[in-house]
Structure formats: structure tokens, C-alpha cells
Amino acid sequence: MSTVQWYFPDTIDEALMYLGRERVAAHGGGTSLIKNGISSLKGVVDLSKLGLDSLKIDKGILETGAAMSFAEVAESLANLYPDCLLGKALGAAASTPLRNRITLGGSAALFPLWSDLIGPMSVLLGSVCVDGKNAGTYSFSAWLADRSLLEGSLITTLLFPDAIDWLSYYHRETRVGFDYPAFTVSILARKNGSSLEKVRIAVAGGLDRVLRLTELEETLSGGDLSALEKLDVKKMASVKFGRKPAGSPEYLSEMAALQVERGLKGILIEEVKSR
């Protein structure tokens, strides 16, 4: 006989009261909880009544509620800002029925290996707003570095301070469309005529989990577009991988570098769309 207790709080304070107890977990869409099982837990707190399900964009700052599903965010952004990297990435994640359940908060809590959120969070300089014991707003890197921040706390919002008006490219390396990606490539760029104002590039899924290609970013940012033709982009986009079902470390490293090169040339020179 199971002893797991479900709670359906109406307020964040009430949710935090339950989450402060031992072996109690938050439930957004439930996809991760189902994979891990809840029989070892004492309680599960459903977050669907807390009002954490709105998306707001003001002066370029994108604010997304933690209980929003990937599908809700992707659809909202596809209508408002079709080139927004976050919308492209979340709209391509997993499959249609799973996108209807996976929530931003759940994904930010765990950043599972297959997450399509981690790359966009990195290049969009996203931050995680938390209420409860560790209340505050944490940069993506600070959040990722300290998993204890989630204890006794609740992710309420993800913030993206400069989310729109970028040229963007998102690639998920999969064997078939609905597969989990072996890696993802996220690229943002702003150009002014023939000069490149700013470039940000992240590869997720390698040994570093998510890696910003800072050397390549610094070489390209502030330079001329023609520099892209002369650079050995593939060499500068070297990312280390472990063995995965999708391929050997060498193969994945080669493919990731190729996709970075293809993405940069695509959005800056040929204006191709993301896959």
C-alpha cells in the first residue's frame, strides 16, 4: 500500500510549506517524476494551481512561468517572435505529447541529459527565479553549479534578459526526428551590415554538459562577416564527447563542429532555417 500523499496547493507559500518537508517533490508535468518513480517519496506537490503559467515579454525581457509546458512556450513565441531561439528549441524537443507535459521549471530543476532547454539558457543568459529557502534570482551558471539551491525551494520563473531580435540557429542531432538529441547547437548573432556585433554559441550534450565556444565567439564578435570565410571554424568548435548510442566520441565531435560551422554560415551568410 503506497503512503505517498498528493498535495494541491493554491498558493506558493502553501506549496513551500509542503516542499520544506522531508522527501517531498514538486510535480510540474510529471515526466521526470514518472521516470524516477515516486514510491520512495512521502509527498508530491502539484504546481498546477499556483498561476505559474504565463509568458510576458517587455522591452526584450522574456519572463516565463515555471509551470508552462514546452508546447505552450513554443506556441506563444512562434506567434510573437518566430526567430526566438527559445521557441525554436522547445518546439523541437521530444514529441508532441511530451511537449504538452514537460514544463520549464521541471526541466530547469533537473536539466536532464536530453534537455533542449540547456543550450538556449546558456546563450540567452537565462536566469532562474526561486522562492522559498534559497529565494533569489540565479544566473544559469550559478544555478547549474549548485544543485542544493533547489532544496526547500520552488522555481517560479525563468528570465531571459535579451531574448529577441537575434539571428538564431538551433540544431538537435538525432537519428530520427522524435529521438532525444545526442547534442544540440545553439547560436545567436547580431549583425549590422557587413559587421558582426555579437555572437554566442553553445554546444550541449558533450562531456562539459553545455559548453560556450568563447574563443570562437570572441574572434567573431566585433569583426567583419568576411572573417567567417577565412576562419577554421571546425577547429575552433572542438567539443569533447563520451560514447553515445548515436555515435563514437570522435564522430559526435566532428558532427558538432560541422553543425556549428553550418549554423554560423547559415544564419550569417545563407540565411538558412534551423533544423
Next chain:
Amino acid sequence: MNGSFVVNGRRVEWSFEPEATLLDVLRANGHPEVHRGCDEGSCGACSVLLDGKLVNSCQVFAASAIDKDVLTVAGMGTIHEPHPLQTAFVETGAIQCGFCTPAMILASLALLRSNPNPTDEDIRSALDGNYCRCTGYVKIIEAVRLASRRMSAHD
């Protein structure tokens, strides 16, 4: 624990374990049309519409679906009055073993409700979470196109 659901338009009150999935609860309460496939959210055979959204019922805790609307393929039409999608699947030969069909029809319904005139790319994208190991998908896409034309003509 106990919970109330609206399944195919009818309010029901069921008892279930706190860790039960919506798939477990539906099948235990007379809905064998919701098929158990991979049980890990990959194959889509267990798909239902939850408050109008396509979900894998094996990936939804029943507790989180309390008071919500659940639509299974049995709620779409009857043998005497089938839904245009059900007719289209039969007429185009989009069914072989039939295991994926209930979920495939529900995924198609979710698509046509939000996008009555989908392109082939839209159809492929909307059905990306539903495996069919028999048909090769060609006839399924044809069925959705046919249903789309017929349903639009009736609007």
C-alpha cells in the same frame, strides 16, 4: 486515493494508488481502447486528450488529472456514427494491425482542432510522438488529409 474525472463526457469517480498513471486507471476502469505500449512515453500508443491536449497517458499521474476532461478514441464516435477521422482511416487503409490506431486518430484530432488545413509537414510533426510499425505512415497521412477536407467542407 479517490478522484473524479470527466471521461468521454461522463463524470466518473475512481479509486487508485497515488503513483498510478492515467493509463493504469483508464485500463482498470473499462477503457481497453487506451493501449499500453512502451510505458515510457516513446511509442504514443496510450495517447489520450487531456483537457484537449494530446498526452501520453503512461506519462501522466492519474492524481494530476483529477477533475480534468479525458477523451479516448471511444468518445469520438460510435460504430453507427463514426467520426470523419475514423471513417477516413478505414477508407484509406491507414489501419493494419490496429494497435497504434486509437492514439493515431486522437493525435490527428488534436491537430485538426488547432489546424483544420494542415500541410503534410504539419501532419508529420503532429504525429511525431505516435509510432506505427506497419503502415509506413503514407496511408495515415493520406487519412488525415482526407478527414481535413471533409471536416472543412462541413464547416
